[in-house]
Structure formats: C-alpha cells, structure tokens
Amino acid sequence: MKYLVTIQHPAQAQFYRHPVSELRDRGHDVRVLVRDKDVTTDLLDAFDIPYRVLARSPNSVGGLPLMQLRYEYRLLREAWRFRPHVMTSVGGLEISHVAPLVGARSVAFDDSEWTPSRRITLPSLDAVWTPRAFAADRGTHQRYYDGYHELSYLHPDRFEPDPDRLRAAGVDPDDRYFVLRFVAWNAHHDVGQAGFSPAAKRRLVAELERRGNVYVSTEADLPDEFEQYRLPVPPHLLQDLLYYADLYVGDSQTMATEAAILGTPAVRSNSFAGDGDMSNFVELEEEYGLLHSIPDEGAAVDRALELAADPSSKAEWRRRREALLADKIDVAGHVVSVLEREGERARRRPAGKRGVAGWVRDLLGRWVE
Structure with missing residues (x-):
C-alpha cells in the first residue's frame, strides 16, 4: 500500500515518527513531504526518516498564503507521480485539496479547535480523527479516540526517558x-x-x-x-x-x-x-x-x-x-490501524471510481507532469 504523509511543523514530525516507521516495517511504501519550519528537518534526520522538502516557512504571516499555494502545487505534482492510496496530515488543509485530484483517500488528525482553515478542508476529507474531548464539530466524517497527539510519541510504549x-x-x-x-x-x-x-x-x-x-x-x-x-x-x-x-x-x-x-x-x-x-x-x-x-x-x-x-x-x-x-491509548498504534484500514478501502475501490472524472484527470495529468 502507498501512503503519503505531509508534515508542516516539528510537532507533526513527532506525531508521525512512529506510524511512519511502523508502516514501513509492515512493508508499505511511505513517502514523507515537508514544509521546513523551525527544527522539523532536524527531527526527521534524527529519527532517520527520509523526506523531501517542498517549501520553507515564510518570514512573516503575510507570506503564508503564497507559501501555502506553492507548497500545495508541489504536493500535487509529487502525489500525481506517486499515486498514493492514502494521504494523511495533521489538520488536513493541504491533503483536502490534493487527495481528491489524485484518487487518494484523505485522513486528517486534528486537535486544534481554533484553526480557521478547517472550514475549507472538511467537505473533501474522508476521515477526521480528533481526541475524545474535542469540542468542535468536524462534520459527518469525524471520529474520536482517547488520547492527545503528543501521546503518539510520549505514551510509555513509545517513550522511555534516558x-x-x-x-x-x-x-x-x-x-x-x-x-x-x-x-x-x-x-x-x-x-x-x-x-x-x-x-x-x-x-x-x-x-x-x-x-x-x-x-x-x-x-x-x-x-x-x-x-x-x-x-x-x-x-x-x-x-x-x-x-x-x-x-x-x-x-x-x-x-x-x-x-x-x-x-x-x-x-x-x-x-x-x-x-x-x-x-x-x-x-x-x-x-x-x-x-x-x-x-x-x-x-x-x-x-x-x-x-x-x-x-x-x-x-x-x-x-x-x-x-x-x-x-489514554497508544496513539501511534491507533494511527497505524486507521491508515491501514483506509488503505484497504482505497485498494478495494474500483479503479474507474478512484479520483475525479477521467477527462479531468487527463487534463490535470498533462498540467502537472
């Protein structure tokens, strides 16, 4: 199964650290694409996780929209070539736009009720997983788990202080x-x-x-x-x-x-x-x-x-x-289980029904290749 993971923050590098390694150990093909912010790439290097940087963080809030557009365009090109079964990210902003265009299922993990960009991501996400106590409504595809994002790498099954x-x-x-x-x-x-x-x-x-x-x-x-x-x-x-x-x-x-x-x-x-x-x-x-x-x-x-x-x-x-x-649960193990289930759903989907209509796919393919 092919999985594409997008990371835009150091905390997200931590969140996906163990799921990425475990999915690879299980024989899956996992690609990690990154927006370089703060110590994100330093962490991925320390975790021995291969990645590709698609964009750098801007120097000001005003530069964020242009950076995000550039990041998502490059993400679309990479995803079109890789053809993942599942795309996943924290929040889901970038994958909500790209996954439907490449026929991938989109799985977001969200723990921030405040983020305004969620309003434009929800309609096209296949699943949004939030902590049990999460107060915001993320729509019909929202699912809950007993934990916090930080327990993906700080649960005792994953972290032992040295x-x-x-x-x-x-x-x-x-x-x-x-x-x-x-x-x-x-x-x-x-x-x-x-x-x-x-x-x-x-x-x-x-x-x-x-x-x-x-x-x-x-x-x-x-x-x-x-x-x-x-x-x-x-x-x-x-x-x-x-x-x-x-x-x-x-x-x-x-x-x-x-x-x-x-x-x-x-x-x-x-x-x-x-x-x-x-x-x-x-x-x-x-x-x-x-x-x-x-x-x-x-x-x-x-x-x-x-x-x-x-x-x-x-x-x-x-x-x-x-x-x-x-x-609370071992969140990393939960993430792996969720992604594998979504991968099976994508695999069982008839090829003709994966992604947008054929003529749009053909047009898009000529544009991004």
Whole structure:
C-alpha cells in the first residue's frame, strides 16, 4: 500500500515518527513531504526518516498564503507521480485539496479547535480523527479516540526517558532546572494572538535562576540577553529534558501538553488560555490537574514561582500522570490501524471510481507532469 504523509511543523514530525516507521516495517511504501519550519528537518534526520522538502516557512504571516499555494502545487505534482492510496496530515488543509485530484483517500488528525482553515478542508476529507474531548464539530466524517497527539510519541510504549542521553549533552538530570519555551506567533492560526511579553520573560528567568538552572527554547532567534540560557540539548532530546525538569513554563501549546503528559509541573500562558480554551488544555487542567493555563501573564509567573518553590510538586504531578495514562491509548498504534484500514478501502475501490472524472484527470495529468 502507498501512503503519503505531509508534515508542516516539528510537532507533526513527532506525531508521525512512529506510524511512519511502523508502516514501513509492515512493508508499505511511505513517502514523507515537508514544509521546513523551525527544527522539523532536524527531527526527521534524527529519527532517520527520509523526506523531501517542498517549501520553507515564510518570514512573516503575510507570506503564508503564497507559501501555502506553492507548497500545495508541489504536493500535487509529487502525489500525481506517486499515486498514493492514502494521504494523511495533521489538520488536513493541504491533503483536502490534493487527495481528491489524485484518487487518494484523505485522513486528517486534528486537535486544534481554533484553526480557521478547517472550514475549507472538511467537505473533501474522508476521515477526521480528533481526541475524545474535542469540542468542535468536524462534520459527518469525524471520529474520536482517547488520547492527545503528543501521546503518539510520549505514551510509555513509545517513550522511555534516558538520563544518560542528557548527561552526554551536559545536563545532570538530578540537578534542579526549569525549561522555558516562547513561540514566534507567526503561523496562520496565530494571527491576533500573543504570549509572554519581554518583561515577563525577563522576570521568569531572573526569579527561576535563583532556584536552579534555566533553559530557554524559542521558535524565533534567541535574543542576545537569553543566549546563556540556550537549550543545551538537540531537538530530539527535548522530551528527555522535559521529563526530568522541575518545571515547565511557556506560551507554547505543544510543549505545555508534552510537559503535562510527562508529569512535569506545567504553566502555560497566552491569549488562547481562559474562556473558550481548547479542549485538550481544559481536560489536562480540570480532569487531571496536570496543567495551569493562565491568560494573565503576571498571574502565570506567580503560579510558576509557587510551583518552583514547592518541593512536593514534581511527585504530585507524577501521580496525576498515572491517572491520565490509565485513561489514554497508544496513539501511534491507533494511527497505524486507521491508515491501514483506509488503505484497504482505497485498494478495494474500483479503479474507474478512484479520483475525479477521467477527462479531468487527463487534463490535470498533462498540467502537472
């Protein structure tokens, strides 16, 4: 069976890491196409996953529409030549446009209720899989599973923290240390949103430094004033660093979820937090007590400092983590099962009914070849 996986973000490289490897181990032909953003290709290199870059991230939000058009045109050319049975992505924007044109089934995995582009992807997707607590309606093809995207690579069946990997990178996992993450806010779904201000970042670093080592990760270039706090580990060891950390604080969506799932005290603050927050953050906070999502940055910093001063917080988070894991599945295994089922559906579909009408396919073929 042929599968085409599209990846546009580092978190998506993590999400598809194990499914891609497992599908290949099962004898399937899997092709990975990428929009290079942040450390996406660094992660894929570390995971030994072959890929092809179709586009680079623009320098501003204004450049996103043109970049997306270029990316989807190149994706169409690649898909037309490869002729996959199934195309899959997180969100589904690009595959919703391309898969019907090449006769492939389209399978999206979605965990973000906020993303406005979903309005134009839903009609042509064959399946949209979301976490059980997902609050948005994704239409008649929506299906649910018990988990979060991050459990595709952080479920205990997939991830085992290794203190020796950290020691080799110069980090003593037994030392007290804190991980901070600040994002760039330049994605299409980030328009009008914001995270920690420069003043709040400085306060966090100064106050936490009194209690242990501080490591700062940024999506944009690291400011000179924080250079001495640069992450000491390569991107593929970030989850090991998070697991042994005494506290995570940041305005990142993904890393807040990762820290919570790993049982590390976590504080998240950005303009998404508060009323109308996304379902995964609400569940992690209200159902499991693993995350504090606080829209006011001053209150968020105060809460972070309280947790840093509490010697029992880490043990309590580890206990709460066990309750979460008892309720959730190995998401990577679920993804593999879903994609194989969809592949069988595509294989059984009569050839004449795959894709658009024959005359449109012929015209399209002459255009993209």
